[in-house]
Amino acid sequence: xxxxxxxxxxxxxxxxxxxxxxxxxxxxxxxxxxxxxxxxxxxxxxxxxxxxxxxxxxxxxxxxxxxxxxxxxxxxxxxxxxxxxxxxxxxxxxxxxxxxxxxxxxxxxxxxxxxxxxxxxxxxxxxxxxxxxxxxxxxxxxxxxxxxxxxxxxxxxxxxxxxxxxxxxxxxxxxxxxxxxxxxxxxxxxxxxxxxxxxxxxxxxxxxxxxxxxxxxxxxxxxxxxxxxxxxxxxxxxxxxxxxxxxxxxxxxxxxxxxxxxxxxxxxxxxxxx
Numbered sequence: 001x002x003x004x005x006x007x008x009x010x011x012x013x014x015x016x017x018x019x020x021x022x023x024x025x026x027x028x029x030x031x032x033x034x035x036x037x038x039x040x041x042x043x044x045x046x047x048x049x050x051x052x053x054x055x056x057x058x059x060x061x062x063x064x065x066x067x068x069x070x071x072x073x074x075x076x077x078x079x080x081x082x083x084x085x086x087x088x089x090x091x092x093x094x095x096x097x098x099x100x101x102x103x104x105x106x107x108x109x110x111x112x113x114x115x116x117x118x119x120x121x122x123x124x125x126x127x128x129x130x131x132x133x134x135x136x137x138x139x140x141x142x143x144x145x146x147x148x149x150x151x152x153x154x155x156x157x158x159x160x161x162x163x164x165x166x167x168x169x170x171x172x173x174x175x176x177x178x179x180x181x182x183x184x185x186x187x188x189x190x191x192x193x194x195x196x197x198x199x200x201x202x203x204x205x206x207x208x209x210x211x212x213x214x215x216x217x218x219x220x221x222x223x224x225x226x227x228x229x230x231x232x233x234x235x236x237x238x239x240x241x242x243x244x245x246x247x248x249x250x251x252x253x254x255x256x257x258x259x260x261x262x263x264x265x266x267x268x269x270x271x272x273x274x
Contacts, residue, residue, distance in 0.1 A: 028183070028193035031146055031171035034227065036163050038234065041249065044242050045235055047079040052214055053232025054078060056225050059212050061137065064129060064203075066117035069138035070236050073111040077239055085111050092116055130188045132202035141165035141230070141237040146196060165237065166230040168196070173226035176205040 037046040054075070057067070072089035076082065089109040094116050097104035109116065119125035125133045135143075145164035148156060155161075175194035185191045189200035207222045214220055218228075235241075 026198055027146055027196050028199060029171075029175065030148075031164075031167040031194060033161075034163070034167050034170055034230075036166060036231065036234075038231070038241060039161075039163050041160050041245060043245070046231065048216060048218075049228050049231045050078045050235050051080075052216070052218055052224075053228035053230070053235075055214070056207075056212050056229040057137070057232055060206055060225075061229065062115070063118055064125075064134040065137045066119075066134075067115040067137045067236060068117060069114065069136075071112060071114045072109060074239060077235070082111075089113060130202040134203070137233055137236065139237045141169060141233040143237075144168050144196065163234070166234045168194070169230040169233060170226045173207055173229070174223055 036043065037049065038044060057065075072085055072092075075085050075088060080088070089111050092109040092113075092115070093106045094109045094113050095104050096107050099105055119128065122133045142165055145168050147153075148164065171194040172192060176190060176192050178191075180191040180199065181193075183191065183193075183199035185200045189202055190204055191200045193199065195201045207225045209222060210220045212220065212225060218224055238244075
């Protein structure tokens with residue numbers, strides 16, 4: 001009996017090790033680091049790119065993905081005027097109420113409203129998407145990223161690399177492949193070696209060449225769409241990034257000057273004791 005128990009324990013440990021190994025292999029391919037205008041300590045958002053990314057979100061992603069934490073008035077940060085924001089908001093309907101009769105009603109959205117979700121509840125969202133609930137996009141660029149491992153993360157500290165989320169989004173949107181290379185792909189899912197959780201996901205390739213028309217002459221390619229919407233989602237997740245970097249730079253200058261003054265003060269006070 002003891003030998004049987006030992007055998008079962010060994011089998012359990014072996015299965016656990018296999019499971020851990022299989023889980024550790026995702027994503028199969030690591031995202032390639034992209035060149036972003038907002039990268040680095042002095043990086044800033046490209047408002048033209050953000051507007052293109054917003055258009056991709058509206059025309060493609062918004063059919064399935066909500067953005068519950070972003071209000072229409074926030075779009076002024078992208079370079080839209082107050083009148084343009086009002087016009088964009090008016091294209092959406094949001095639930096309001098109750099009215100005098102105690103009933104909820106639908107009305108045109110206002111700048112103070114947040115983007116309405118495409119589904120009434122998670123159950124409806126799952127039923128419309130092969131059983132998978134599409135994640136909210138408000139913070140997706142900060143919530144999804146691939147660990148870069150040692151020693152890369154050490155260099156990231158000095159380079160202030162913080163674009164793992166956009167890199168992952170870009171890689172995922174452009175990384176669908178026909179050949180699964182021997183990986184099991186359940187029916188109703190699509191092989192993508194950049195997916196962080198498994199070899200395939202329920203979302204079909206959402207982008208195709210020429211599906212979104214740009215007004216500024218930018219290339220209408222899958223790569224450009226993915227790059228633009230990834231930048232837009234980075235802004236949605238961290239709209240005050242530019243102010244944070246500017247404040248951080250001022251603080252660093254202050255600390256350097258303050259440290260220098262403290263050193264000179266120390267030299268002055270203790271000079272006579274040498």
